Amino acid sequence: MKFFYSIIELLVSLEALLNQSLQLQKQLIKQATIKYQPSLKERWLDKQDVMDLLHISDRTLYSLRKSGILPGYTLSGKIYYRMADIERVLMENKKT
Incomplete structure (x- = not known):
């Protein structure tokens, strides 16, 4: 049973990490879009x-x-x- 709790904790941590990565990617795309405004x-x-x-x-x-x-x-x-x-x-x- 302890093994399953460890897997669940690992999956929750992985999900949080993926969400942080997604937010960072969104911010980078937004910054790149703002920087490039064609004349x-x-x-x-x-x-x-x-x-x-x-x-x-x-x-x-x-x-x-x-x-x-x-x-x-x-x-x-x-x-x-x-x-x-x-x-x-x-x-x-x-x-x-």
């Missing part, structure tokens, strides 16, 4: 984000991409746009 220019936006940001239609965004004014990059069948490219287009077409 706005490094961001990639999908079609809907760009349409919402610029208040344009799907067709207008398509025209901008096809004409080469705003390059789009395909990844896994989905088109993304770089924020830096969007800013460049806005600055080039800024009314003075």
